[in-house]
Amino acid sequence: MATTRRSLLVGAGAAAAAALLDKGEAHAAQPKPLRGLTLANLKTGLGVKLGDRVLDVARAAKKMGKKVPATTDEVILGRNVEGLLAVAAAAPKEFLIGEAAAQFGPCISNPEKIMMLGFNYRKHAMEAGVPIPTAPVLFNKYNNALNSHGGNIKLPVKAAKKFDYEVELQVIIGKTARDVPEAEALDHVFGYATGNDFSARDLQYRDGKTSQFMIGKTSDGFMPVGPWLVGAEVVGDPGKLAIECRVNGEQRQSSNTSDMIFSVAQIIAYVSTIMTLKPGDLISTGTPEGVINGKPPDKQVWLKAGDKVACSVEKLGELRFELT
Numbered sequence: 001m002a003t004t005r006r007s008l009l010v011g012a013g014a015a016a017a018a019a020l021l022d023k024g025e026a027h028a029a030q031p032k033p034l035r036g037l038t039l040a041n042l043k044t045g046l047g048v049k050l051g052d053r054v055l056d057v058a059r060a061a062k063k064m065g066k067k068v069p070a071t072t073d074e075v076i077l078g079r080n081v082e083g084l085l086a087v088a089a090a091a092p093k094e095f096l097i098g099e100a101a102a103q104f105g106p107c108i109s110n111p112e113k114i115m116m117l118g119f120n121y122r123k124h125a126m127e128a129g130v131p132i133p134t135a136p137v138l139f140n141k142y143n144n145a146l147n148s149h150g151g152n153i154k155l156p157v158k159a160a161k162k163f164d165y166e167v168e169l170q171v172i173i174g175k176t177a178r179d180v181p182e183a184e185a186l187d188h189v190f191g192y193a194t195g196n197d198f199s200a201r202d203l204q205y206r207d208g209k210t211s212q213f214m215i216g217k218t219s220d221g222f223m224p225v226g227p228w229l230v231g232a233e234v235v236g237d238p239g240k241l242a243i244e245c246r247v248n249g250e251q252r253q254s255s256n257t258s259d260m261i262f263s264v265a266q267i268i269a270y271v272s273t274i275m276t277l278k279p280g281d282l283i284s285t286g287t288p289e290g291v292i293n294g295k296p297p298d299k300q301v302w303l304k305a306g307d308k309v310a311c312s313v314e315k316l317g318e319l320r321f322e323l324t
Contacts, residue, residue, distance in 0.1 A: 035231035060091035107226035120286025127294035149227035160200035166287035167245035255288030
């Protein structure tokens with residue numbers, strides 16, 4: 001079983017992690033080798049994707065007598081990662097479950113900062129009728145907005161009526177970044193995820209042309225992210241990924257991260273000149289064209305309770321949630 005599991009780890013891009021495990025080297029302060037894993041936060045604790053199954057790390061660790069990280073946040077910080085790799089290499093088969101049976105939480109649970117970008121796709125800026133930005137347009141969400149694959153968004157209908165989707169590539173920072181050169185920026189990424197910058201447009205534009213990004217986008221549950229946190233070594237180049245959003249099975253957005261105005265490396269380099277990025281921080285890199293808000297007023301049919309939204313980014317999996 002251990003040989004099979006090790007081949008799965010290597011097949012998932014974790015050769016460096018497996019090598020560390022074989023050598024018995026401590027690497028609590030070295031999260032980079034872990035960037036070859038595909039992780040999740042399950043309702044029961046940490047999960048690791050192995051082939052087409054998910055390892056329930058917490059349950060397996062209990063039986064094996066190992067200390068393991070409780071969440072992806074702890075993996076990024078390097079806590080108990082030796083135990084994680086040992087469990088992933090040799091856990092009993094009984095702790096492997098199908099993805100359909102897994103219950104997910106947000107793939108990152110406690111970021112200090114959730115940084116958002118506006119108008120970062122050329123075609124989206126065009127449909128919104130705004131000039132191409134000369135620097136990243138930044139705003140924020142808070143942890144109350146975090147939501148999960150398979151989760152529900154309870155629409156705040158007392159405050160808003162015009163609800164909209166925005167599929168986005170998520171970047172999860174792996175090590176502290178301050179004044180980082182663009183050429184070194186991707187070395188500070190732990191991994192990537194699929195996300196949705198869910199929005200209430202009537203709150204966002206309640207003052208007419210003055211955008212209120214924060215109040216329009218940070219209601220409870222307005223930031224579904226996951227199911228997977230896919231290590232940077234698995235993803236490779238984040239600038240060439242297909243990205244899509246579907247509502248009730250109908251495709252609404254279909255683009256590629258190559259249409260970004262500012263690349264992931266440029267975003268990290270720019271933000272790090274303004275503030276220190278810390279491990280676990282989340283950067284949502286903007287949405288492509290096809291949002292409801294970009295349509296003519298007579299074509300705008302806003303989302304409602306009962307609608308089902310599915311988002312996908314190439315290599316990162318599909319994120320699904322329902323509106324209530």
